[in-house]
Amino acid sequence: MSITSCEEEFLERRPTDAISATDALANEDNMQLILDGIHRGLYSQSQTVFPGGDTGRANNHYWVPLGDNLAGDLIHSANANNLSWRSAMQWNEHTQPTSLTTEIFWYHRYNIILHANLLINEIESGTLTETARLKHILGQAYTYRAYAYLSLVQHYGRGYLIGDPASDPGVPILFSSETPFTSQPRSTVQEVYTQIGSDLDAAISSFEGSEPPGVGGAAAKAQLSVDVAQGLKARWALSKGDWATAAEAAAKAREGYALLGEDEWKSGFNSNELSEVIWGSNVIAAETTFFRSYFYLASNTFNGSQVRNNPKIADRRMVDAIPESDYRKDVFLPDAPNSNTSAANGNGGWENNTNPLYETEEEFDAAVAEIKSTYGLTSGHNTHPYMHFKLKNANPGSIDPDDVIYMRASEMYLIEAEAKLMMGDLAGAKEALKPLAEARDEEWSADEFNTEESFFEHIKFQWRLEMWGEGFGYTNHIRWDEGIDHGANGGSGASEVLYQDAFQMDKPSTNDDWIFKIPQAEINANPNLSPSDQN
Known part of the structure; x- marks a missing residue:
């Protein structure tokens, strides 16, 4: 697999204090440094995370808004193509196996998996004395691995609800943490989802009785927690139609995170210190x-x-x-x-x-x-x-x-409401959405929606409005099996000349262009992948 090893070459590139590969796993402090490297790798330019990275992609700075850029929610008003942002909007990036977007997204997520494996394999080997702090590091590692695999399978595999997950090809599952790495073929979408569920359960268990790092403020929410694991479990379950698990996990994830007031909501969504933020990267000036x-x-x-x-x-x-x-x-x-x-x-x-x-x-x-x-x-x-x-x-x-910001309490209200509605519980869905909807609109009334169909359309409206610009458009379209039509119902305001073929896109169940291409470099390097594996 064409991913970076944890030799000195990588550790010296990691955007934190460098330590030798020999000492990397020697104690909790050094393991925390590796974990901090993953944290910072979420928002650093990719060449600082692994050899072969490119300055044109600063990882989640690009991947988060890409979801709304692809779905046509974040609309361009003029012709500008810095960082291939226009090309991505026109669907000329993720549909090309040699594009920066396709390649770096794949390698960044596997880079997270590699270093999560490094921590998981060492801690689970039993050679270290279990402490509350070590349990927290392990919980974060399992959460990161689940996060990366969910991200990969939702982009490089067919949507769980619109395909046949037991046979649809997903992504390779890797557990290795030492060179030489053993490449693997693509696992099925179902196998990847099963692994994600196992990792999330392991993370939640590890966080029990654990001790988080002694940081506060915006930095504290850059560390993963049991709430992040529950939030990812809610996303995972929602995307696979496990409605009961999604509703339960979402309710747990948002506990203790107060909904934003009007002034906070309008403040710009630029700080982890907002009350709703469950998880986000604390970007440091240096x-x-x-x-x-x-x-x-x-x-x-x-x-x-x-x-x-x-x-x-x-x-x-x-x-x-x-x-x-x-x-x-x-x-x-x-x-x-x-x-x-x-x-x-x-x-x-x-x-x-x-x-x-x-x-x-x-x-x-x-x-x-x-x-x-x-x-x-x-x-x-x-x-x-x-x-x-x-x-x-x-x-x-x-x-x-x-x-x-990666995860807010508002998302969890939306997940719970959608999941309950999918279970046929219209009253429960209304009750789940009510705190969020009333917080934003004092005149909101659930009585306006008398059928499951009308309330589902309203939930989708709330998703689009509340989470606008935060990157959920792509996965929402796939889960709802909705295409893109900028010209319908009076038009979105997008220019057909600018948007080209992306002005209208058939729904994901009939259009494989919603699935990201596997990097050609990966197919060339991995003996277990061949041109026939290309999406």
């Missing part, structure tokens, strides 16, 4: 990725050309459906002037203005200036109708680093 970051790709406040020249907009069909009483509507600006003369829709600049709110050029320019002043944009930032300000830099108009 290892920032600058123009490779999540906020460079997805926000409208970062001071980079991808943002200034290409304001990201939300699907206007979703925005227009948000009730006036729902404060989440405030982070989308339907009436923002189109100040970008290079806008894909051809309506940029005062000369092409179509909004009757602006009767004069002075009114148009004043509205642009007010948005820039309100949200801390620079003079070079463009505006566009339906642009968003959900994701915002803590220091808008800068290139400062911000945390990357």
Whole structure:
């Protein structure tokens, strides 16, 4: 398998204090350093994680928003292709076996698995005295392995609910932690899911009676916990139709994480210290990725050309459906002037203005200036109708680093509600969604939805709105077996000329392009994979 070994070469590249391979597993402190390397590898540029990585991908900074970029939820308003972000949106990255996106995503996830294996195999060998701290390291290692395999099988395998998991090819399962590595063929989707479930149960068991590292604040939520393991279990179970397990695990995962108030929700989703955050990367200034970051790709406040020249907009069909009483509507600006003369829709600049709110050029320019002043944009930032300000830099108009959030309590409410509805429990589903829905919209009423079908559509709406920009679009589309149609029902606001073939995509059950290509380099290097294994 073409992944990095844990020899000195890797350890010296790991973005933390380097230690020799001989000493890496000698004690808890050194094991924690390896674990910290995995933590930091989630948001570091990939060449710092393994040889052969590329500066064009800063791992989860790219992979998190990619889910909404592929699903057409994070809409591009102009032609910009920094970091192949436009190519990914056009479905010209994950469908190519030699693309950076296909290759680095695969190798990063297997890099996590390698180092999780290293810790698991040593601790489970019984050569070390079991302590509460060692149990926590083991719990994190099992959780990381489950996280990486779930990520891999959901991208490089057919969706569990739309295929035949017992026979559909998944990804290779590896347990080795020492060179020479033994390559493996692809396991089935079912076999990978079974391994994920086993790892999550082992993680939850290991966390019992364990002692977390002595860190606090935003750094504490960069460490994995039993809550993260339960949250991943909820995701895993939901994606495979194990509704009862999904509902139960989601309820456990969110315990103790208070829903955000309005001010917190509108603060930009840039800090692990938000009350809802269960897990996120605490990005430290010394290892920032600058123009490779999540906020460079997805926000409208970062001071980079991808943002200034290409304001990201939300699907206007979703925005227009948000009730006036729902404060989440405030982070989308339907009436923002189109100040970008290079806008894909051809309506940029005062000369092409179509909004009757602006009767004069002075009114148009004043509205642009007010948005820039309100949200801390620079003079070079463009505006566009339906642009968003959900994701915002803590220091808008800068290139400062911000945390990357992976799991929030809101997601767990959504999982529980969907799972209960799938079990035919409409009343239970409404009760599960109620705390979240009422927190966002004081006038929300479950009485509006009298059938399972109507409430399912509402749950999907809540998913799209609450988790917008946080990367859930891709896996949601696969679970719901929904295609993409930017032209339906009045249109999303996306440009067909810009989006090309990605403007309309058939549903995953009939379109294998939803499945990522296996890296050609992996097929070339792994004797157990052949061209016939390619998706």
